[in-house]
Amino acid sequence: MKKNKYDGSFYLNPYLGGVIxxxxxxxxxxxxxxxxxxxxxxxxxxxATVNAIAPTHVxxxxxxxxxxxxxxxxxxxxxVYEVLGALAGAFLSGIIFNRLKLKVEHSPKITSRRRxxxxxxxxxxxxxxxxxxxxxxxxxxxxxMAVLSLGGYITMxxxxxxxxxxxxxxxxxxx
Amino acid sequence: MIGPIISSGLVSSAWDNVFAVFLGMGFGFALESSGxxxxxxxxxxxxxxxxxxxxxxxxxxxxxxLGLLYLSYMGLVDYSLLYIQPTxxxxxxxxxxxxxxxxxxxxxxxxxxxxAAAVGRIDGLVFFGGMFxxxxxxxxxxxxxxxxxxxxxxxxxxxxxxxxxxPELFTFLLVLMAIGxxxxxxxxxxxxxxxxx
Numbered sequence: 537m538k539k540n541k542y543d544g545s546f547y548l549n550p551y552l553g554g555v556i557x558x559x560x561x562x563x564x565x566x567x568x569x570x571x572x573x574x575x576x577x578x579x580x581x582x583x584a585t586v587n588a589i590a591p592t593h594v595x596x597x598x599x600x601x602x603x604x605x606x607x608x609x610x611x612x613x614x615x616v617y618e619v620l621g622a623l624a625g626a627f628l629s630g631i632i633f634n635r636l637k638l639k640v641e642h643s644p645k646i647t648s649r650r651r652x653x654x655x656x657x658x659x660x661x662x663x664x665x666x667x668x669x670x671x672x673x674x675x676x677x678x679x680x681m682a683v684l685s686l687g688g689y690i691t692m693x694x695x696x697x698x699x700x701x702x703x704x705x706x707x708x709x710x711x
Numbered sequence: 712m713i714g715p716i717i718s719s720g721l722v723s724s725a726w727d728n729v730f731a732v733f734l735g736m737g738f739g740f741a742l743e744s745s746g747x748x749x750x751x752x753x754x755x756x757x758x759x760x761x762x763x764x765x766x767x768x769x770x771x772x773x774x775x776x777l778g779l780l781y782l783s784y785m786g787l788v789d790y791s792l793l794y795i796q797p798t799x800x801x802x803x804x805x806x807x808x809x810x811x812x813x814x815x816x817x818x819x820x821x822x823x824x825x826x827a828a829a830v831g832r833i834d835g836l837v838f839f840g841g842m843f844x845x846x847x848x849x850x851x852x853x854x855x856x857x858x859x860x861x862x863x864x865x866x867x868x869x870x871x872x873x874x875x876x877x878p879e880l881f882t883f884l885l886v887l888m889a890i891g892x893x894x895x896x897x898x899x900x901x902x903x904x905x906x907x908x
Contacts, residue, residue, distance in 0.1 A: 550746075554771045554774065564734045568730055569792050573822075574825060586847070621737075622742070624735070625740035629744040636831055640832070655750075655841065656817075659842045662813030662820065663841065664845035669803050670806070673814075683796075686798045687800075700757050702815030711906055
């Protein structure tokens with residue numbers, strides 16, 4: 537366990553954290569036959585929201601109609617429950633390791649406002665890409681890698697490879 | 712009990728969503744306790760000052776891959792019932808590139824932004840909100856991307872078959888590669904200027 541010298545909170549050893557994460561992922565396959573995910577819950581929430589406002593639009597859409605409309609229940613979905621659980625699990629960890637605090641985390645060289653604008657844009661772009669790739673870092677890359685899916689490995693390499701280059705472009709926001 | 716216990720019908724599928732909540736809790740706990748609620752810790756991988764992402768991510772991938780092969784070997788998991796993400800080459804690459812840009816701008820991925828929001832990081836909450844807009848825009852623009860979305864379809868293809876080797880050998884090589892990366896990460900971190908965060 538390593539103490540963070542700036543906020544006094546504790547982090548698990550990363551390899552222990554990895555073993556816990558891998559074990560949860562293994563259990564997920566053993567129990568439900570599928571991996572963990574995150575972006576799918578957002579997709580279903582968006583589809584459910586649009587369906588509540590404009591049901592005919594959902595019926596006519598080749599995309600939404602896969603997840604919502606008719607007798608489909610997009611919010612009664614494994615990933616939605618799993619992400620709600622993740623929220624609770626992370627909150628619990630925040631209590632245990634002394635990290636609960638309302639703040640905007642950013643480099644001292646940039647303002648909170650700039651950080652939030654980039655967080656919003658980053659989320660927007662990530663969300664868009666996750667739909668094209670049919671999954672994000674957890675659902676496509678990590679869970680895909682666990683079952684040796686070719687697509688999972690390709691997505692993982694594309695995400696990390698691009699992020700190395702893009703992080704350099706946006707380095708003034710970080711270092 | 713031979714898994715997956717829900718898909719094989721050993722446990723009623725009504726329990727699936729209950730398990731989802733508990734599995735999600737483990738997921739969130741593992742990410743947050745490893746430090747994934749901090750964007751500056753996550754992004755450290757790309758500047759070489761903190762490789763927690765590489766260490767946690769690849770350790771988890773190894774544990775799950777090895778675990779599944781082992782359970783399958785012991786006859787405790789029916790590998791054919793596991794959901795293997797089908798491969799669509801074009802969208803996996805293009806989608807991955809787009810996600811990489813969002814990653815470097817926002818400092819989170821979807822799962823870690825949920826964890827950050829859970830412990831009060833407003834930037835995490837804003838990233839998560841941004842995702843809804845991005846997903847909405849993609850869904851509305853779907854006709855423009857439909858061809859790309861379905862192109863390069865290979866079905867649930869496994870990576871070891873590309874190299875013509877067994878899943879076990881591939882996983883063994885993955886473990887060797889990961890150990891090499893862990894050593895490399897430690898070496899780079901020792902050389903790079905420390906960042907206060």
